[in-house]
Amino acid sequence: MNLFAQHYPEHIQTLNQRVAEIVSREGLAGLIIHSGRPQRQFLDDMDYPFKVNPQFKAWLPIIDNPHCWLLVNGTDKPTLLFYRPVDFWHKVADLPDAFWCDHFNIHVLTNADAVRDFLPKDLEAWSYIGEHVEYALEVGLTSFNPSAVLNYLHFHRTIKTDYELECMREANRIAVTGHLAAKNAFYHGACEFDIQQAYLSAVGQTENEMPYGNIIALNENAAILHYTGLARQNPQHRHSFLIDAGAQFHGYASDITRTYSFEKNLFDELVMQMDNSQRAIIDMMAPNVSYVDLHLACHEQIAQLLLDFKLASGDKQGLIEQKITGAFFPHGLGHMLGLQVHDMGGFLSDDIGTHIASPDAHPFLRCTRTLAANQVLTIEPGLYIIDSLLSELKQDKRQSQVNWDAVALLRDFGGIRIEDNIIVHDTHNENMTRDAGLS
Template structure:
């Protein structure tokens, strides 16, 4: 992809500038970023899947190689200690010339401990960023994951460089391939497990490569928000299908959800109504607007749908004010997206980490930060028929306003969630997911 090489230099310049700014502010000289290492499973000789420190992969697309380090100071060429051991047990990732390699002073290390000769001798004023503070202690770092540095980088991570947007478009393109394959498998009456295999094959990524555990839910399983059981037995009848699945590209995630009805019925009409609502919410991602307000607007729009489909007979304003919609939609509208699926910095009002609380009645909202250009969000409204919340409603003062006959008809479908990945621009939005023709 030629755009990677085109935009990468400006990406590195931006990261260097951010690093120089925060080091000067904090009176530090450098940062040592540890990619991490693969952890051995307890009482076993196997390892848990390795996941790279997002602060490391922000700089370069090395996402599968443990024991690597970066030493950056915002001025000099960053030093990369690249782990390339001699190993006849496992396949070793070879370092090859690529669009990013000339931007680093690369030192090859054959063992994890060899990095000691590459790290600064004097650790005074050098901060360690990584998941393994015991490793930091071993190499003599006194300053480990300082809040000032993490807050600064997390806050600014929300503003994506053009290089990052190229990566995120590609992660969406890959995920759409998987979603189309999964949809086809559903209508061929496949099991959840078979649908998952179809998805991964189309994306070309394994369980440990995709950015999170895919949610592949048939029928009533769609009411379980983080369902990952993947039943191998095909159900007696296919009613509905909810898939929440993404892909990774150079460390950047996509996060997409779709819901399908097997037949044309009232549930399919509900899906279409939710789709119209979701697109309108996407259009609300305007610089200067409030994500919290957009989430609250979502509840008012959902109340109208619940009323229109005769699921709840209350006045829509009262439905929201009394918290009835939260029984059908218990999560937030979405979140920041990037190096992590739930990217950092969503609750900050500034780069010092000042926290902005979400409204107490919406505790699961994942961002309270204002909407700005170059940010990337998911928009994922939902409507579910969850036993726990329906039981609570049946015992509440609103029980007579619920159409329980309609609820019983809809329980077997589980729920609906529709999720796109959207870039905010000064002059409008870019819906990456829809641009790749996922309806």
């Protein structure tokens, strides 16, 4: 028995316990979870790539089949309505035959509109969980995505089961093969587009199967935080390479970033020091530690880098308070990771939905929670030469603290980001990315 099959019964038991608790609390008979429907492209006869409802794939690894439904109440064996039409235009899904099947009562749905024949009679006592409320109305449902239910599910899904952790380890192992292939392609002169193709070939997944759009950035493009241009032509001079790319396994995501210098130079030294800073932040992670405090500690690390590499002058606290570090490191330290790349629940202090706001000085944080065992988060400090942000420093007295000549030397390199995927345990942290072989 593989590890996924071994851990899956406990995973289903945990999900059932969560559902039993929230439906009892809210006076519901159960939840009807929709995998989703295809969405037609505007003025076309083709659909956009299908993306499954994350609350659906939490239960089972069906990630590419629309029109499926789950009926769960936490007590009875869950029911799966599996969509398998008669269709000679497209390949239909194979009948389920996997390690998870015995945990569901499975009914084959050959007509998407026939779903109402399989739904409970007392539909007013059930809540629909999904995107297509208008369709849920058509089949007779009257309760849709109750905030109390979603808050509860979001909060608790940040604590991963052993099955989920094993899926995420595998997602990291897959992504690392792609990162190594991309690194090799960069040093052998490939353009951004060809590096992307090398990555996809190595991980064995299509672009639509990626958990997010890969960032493959050469030179100054690395300063664009969500760059997805994929230039077909090589730059005249090759300075640097930033890759932010993941993979998925059974619907769970990995999210990994590395930065490389083409030559041994000052930028390469800065990359190595950023790597050391990132590891230092990871070492601070533990249950009961605030993620906000980790983010603030990261700004101290960035301030020290600015001083060590003579990009700025002054003292660390002053650089932070004057938002000079923020101009070089404008995003948050990282985020929750799991069924989604930016997984839900990062701002919740409890399962009734109490929100923990980001500090006013750090509005782009994606997580403000206190860490707990079996949570999975990214740690991704960065340092970038972003002219639109640095120009603001030139407008006031802060300009005297920035070494503009040193900034100019780094502009062609764009920026640096180092990102690993970390499991918080009671006694230690598990770096899935480095354990999978990416230094």
